[in-house]
Amino acid sequence: MNKDKNYDEVPGCTMYAALNLISGKWKGMILYHLLKGTLRFNALKRELGDCSQRLLIKQLRELEEDGLVVRQVFAVIPPKVEYSISEEGRTLAPILLGLRDWGHGWLTRRNLVARDDHLATDDRAISSAG
Amino acid sequence: MNKDKNYDEVPGCTMYAALNLISGKWKGMILYHLLKGTLRFNALKRELGDCSQRLLIKQLRELEEDGLVVRQVFAVIPPKVEYSISEEGRTLAPILLGLRDWGHGWLTRRNLVARDDHLATDDRAISSAG
DNA sequence: GCATATAGTGCCTAAAAGTATACTGTCGGA
DNA sequence: TCCGACAGTATACTTTTAGGCACTATATGC
Numbered sequence: 001m002n003k004d005k006n007y008d009e010v011p012g013c014t015m016y017a018a019l020n021l022i023s024g025k026w027k028g029m030i031l032y033h034l035l036k037g038t039l040r041f042n043a044l045k046r047e048l049g050d051c052s053q054r055l056l057i058k059q060l061r062e063l064e065e066d067g068l069v070v071r072q073v074f075a076v077i078p079p080k081v082e083y084s085i086s087e088e089g090r091t092l093a094p095i096l097l098g099l100r101d102w103g104h105g106w107l108t109r110r111n112l113v114a115r116d117d118h119l120a121t122d123d124r125a126i127s128s129a130g
Numbered sequence: 131m132n133k134d135k136n137y138d139e140v141p142g143c144t145m146y147a148a149l150n151l152i153s154g155k156w157k158g159m160i161l162y163h164l165l166k167g168t169l170r171f172n173a174l175k176r177e178l179g180d181c182s183q184r185l186l187i188k189q190l191r192e193l194e195e196d197g198l199v200v201r202q203v204f205a206v207i208p209p210k211v212e213y214s215i216s217e218e219g220r221t222l223a224p225i226l227l228g229l230r231d232w233g234h235g236w237l238t239r240r241n242l243v244a245r246d247d248h249l250a251t252d253d254r255a256i257s258s259a260g
Numbered sequence: 261g262c263a264t265a266t267a268g269t270g271c272c273t274a275a276a277a278g279t280a281t282a283c284t285g286t287c288g289g290a
Numbered sequence: 291t292c293c294g295a296c297a298g299t300a301t302a303c304t305t306t307t308a309g310g311c312a313c314t315a316t317a318t319g320c
Contacts, residue, residue: 018233
């Protein structure tokens with residue numbers, strides 16, 4: 001989505017644009033974690049676990065460019081950078097949460113156990129509509 | 131999502147699984163078009179326009195494997211194959227439609243014109259909850 | 261007889277996405 | 291004094307994703 005900014009030339013549909021915004025191996029997950037609160041770079045990295053540093057940076061930059069994530073740099077040493085979800089990003093919350101719940105149902109119906117650390121515990125922390 | 135079927139080993143969250151199910155350049159779009167009704171292979175291809183035949187087949191196979199799309203082969207000549215959304219797939223409708231509407235808002239707020247052939251016209255044809 | 265439509269498959273290549281590793285500079289702690 | 295934490299960057303590399311073209315088989319239309 002970030003490479004070619006011809007969002008108006010996407011093949012026919014805002015679906016395509018929206019999908020591209022949250023595709024990319026970790027973007028949905030990043031957004032989802034940030035819904036729960038601001039995180040520093042390494043804290044986010046730890047949450048994600050398997051995401052390489054380089055990729056995480058790239059995805060965060062793209063999310064920032066697309067106005068979904070806010071990056072705040074503190075001029076201190078050692079460096080401190082905080083990532084949080086933007087107002088725009090927060091409007092995605094109902095969809096993200098819906099997708100997560102749907103995924104849970106899907107995994108269950110397919111008899112694939114959902115090892116879901118978040119489903120039951122974290123919802124109170126997420127204001128679903130901003 | 132289809133390569134390694136260890137859905138229970140996804141990094142921590144059903145979000146990841148759900149996201150992967152509808153990622154892949156055309157999957158969301160395929161699902162979205164099939165929400166409006168059954169389509170034959172070439173009809174779907176025409177709807178999508180820019181999607182290569184080879185890729186479309188691949189994505190359809192994956193969606194079928196994941197139980198979101200139903201493929202029905204008619205033993206006639208020339209061949210006839212119909213693709214439709216499954217019951218399971220239809221449960222994704224509210225999320226897909228939500229995503230599309232959110233994308234529309236996002237494009238608008240960013241002053242990027244949404245060339246959206248579907249937004250206003252097709253909703254009646256889509257039963258949002260199955 | 262030839263082109264076209266149907267729904268694909270197979271092989272090869274290009275581009276995008278993602279990984280691994282080493283490196284930056286400064287502070288605080290052992 | 292050396293190490294680790296912090297938030298990255300740079301370079302080289304592998305893997306995955308996607309695109310292009312040729313080909314299958316048969317019926318219909320011209």
